[in-house]
Amino acid sequence: MNIIQCEDLSKSFGRRNALQHVTCAIDAEKIIGIIGRNGAGKSTILNIIAGYIKPTSGSCKVFNENPFNNIQTAANMIFIDDRLSFSDYLSLEEILKFGADFYPNWQSELAYRMLDYAGLDLTAKHQQLSKGQLATFNLVYGLVSRCALTILDEPMNGMDEAIRTDFYRAILKEYLAFPRTILITSHHLQEMESILEEILLIDKGSIIAHAPLDEFKEQLISLSGPSDALADLLSETEVYAQTIVAGMTSAIVDTSKLFVSEDLLRSKGITLSHLTASEVCKYLTSKEGSDIDAIFD
Numbered sequence: 175m176n177i178i179q180c181e182d183l184s185k186s187f188g189r190r191n192a193l194q195h196v197t198c199a200i201d202a203e204k205i206i207g208i209i210g211r212n213g214a215g216k217s218t219i220l221n222i223i224a225g226y227i228k229p230t231s232g233s234c235k236v237f238n239e240n241p242f243n244n245i246q247t248a249a250n251m252i253f254i255d256d257r258l259s260f261s262d263y264l265s266l267e268e269i270l271k272f273g274a275d276f277y278p279n280w281q282s283e284l285a286y287r288m289l290d291y292a293g294l295d296l297t298a299k300h301q302q303l304s305k306g307q308l309a310t311f312n313l314v315y316g317l318v319s320r321c322a323l324t325i326l327d328e329p330m331n332g333m334d335e336a337i338r339t340d341f342y343r344a345i346l347k348e349y350l351a352f353p354r355t356i357l358i359t360s361h362h363l364q365e366m367e368s369i370l371e372e373i374l375l376i377d378k379g380s381i382i383a384h385a386p387l388d389e390f391k392e393q394l395i396s397l398s399g400p401s402d403a404l405a406d407l408l409s410e411t412e413v414y415a416q417t418i419v420a421g422m423t424s425a426i427v428d429t430s431k432l433f434v435s436e437d438l439l440r441s442k443g444i445t446l447s448h449l450t451a452s453e454v455c456k457y458l459t460s461k462e463g464s465d466i467d468a469i470f471d
């Protein structure tokens with residue numbers, strides 16, 4: 175069952191096109207990574223899904239309704255990002271009590287246990303927390319609310335590596351205990367990969383891939399071997415990156431256009447290796463001919 179349906183969705187801010195003709199459907203009860211470079215349009219699409227901003231054109235349906243200013247969809251959804259703010263006068267404990275009153279599936283005990291684990295003082299005020307502590311508190315708040323749609327926009331921003339590792343596990347455990355749809359953005363895809371079922375890759379306001387994680391990773395492959403043995407193959411497929419050193423070529427290529435068996439590759443001395451999701455994202459979204467070294471030449 176789709177809980178989010180976007181049809182030909184576009185959003186402009188003045189003359190800047192943040193999203194362009196986006197069409198996608200998101201199933202219930204999945205953890206989906208919304209991935210893309212800085213400025214790709216990730217927060218914009220999440221803000222439209224959350225009902226905070228209106229699209230310029232096209233439609234977005236969440237739980238079959240237009241989410242903009244919609245109390246019904248808001249009641250089944252939580253949006254966590256680093257701009258989440260609570261009253262300056264409330265302690266963390268008081269904020270948790272408000273959460274318990276508002277969200278029907280709220281898990282108080284779990285919230286206390288997680289915050290105790292992270293060493294947060296419940297008498298502290300939200301605004302007194304450090305950047306990492308703030309992210310930790312907000313993420314706990316988002317998880318224990320157990321909303322059918324949980325949107326986490328860069329939830330680990332500012333957290334140290336150890337707590338990030340712990341909290342990726344916490345997200346997965348919470349999801350397994352109470353399946354829901356979790357949309358999560360992060361620039362640390364490698365760390366987050368193990369909890370994702372699907373990846374939705376946005377580049378310059380357009381969706382360029384939306385697939386289960388394994389399928390996504392299989393889109394590109396790395397081939398290495400003698401340059402003459404690889405030359406014909408490379409002319410038949412799309413090459414995303416290539417290096418040639420001493421007659422040996424290494425190339426990142428599109429697997430959908432590569433019609434050759436692994437046995438044949440082996441017989442030509444070509445080795446094939448798989449990429450991580452993070453590497454696939456990097457190659458699919460890098461600017462043609464981009465090279466930071468060129469700036470200094």
Ligand SMILES: Nc1ncnc2c1ncn2[C@@H]1O[C@H](COP(=O)(O)OP(=O)(O)OP(=O)(O)O)[C@@H](O)[C@H]1O
Pocket residue numbers: 187190191192210211212213214215216217218219
């Ligand atoms: N309120 C706004 N006013 C003007 N331009 C905006 C506004 N919000 C976003 N944009 C522009 O829209 C584009 C997409 O921004 P968005 O915040 O969605 O990117 P993002 O993928 O979340 O980036 P990041 O990974 O850096 O957070 C960017 O070019 C940004 O400058």
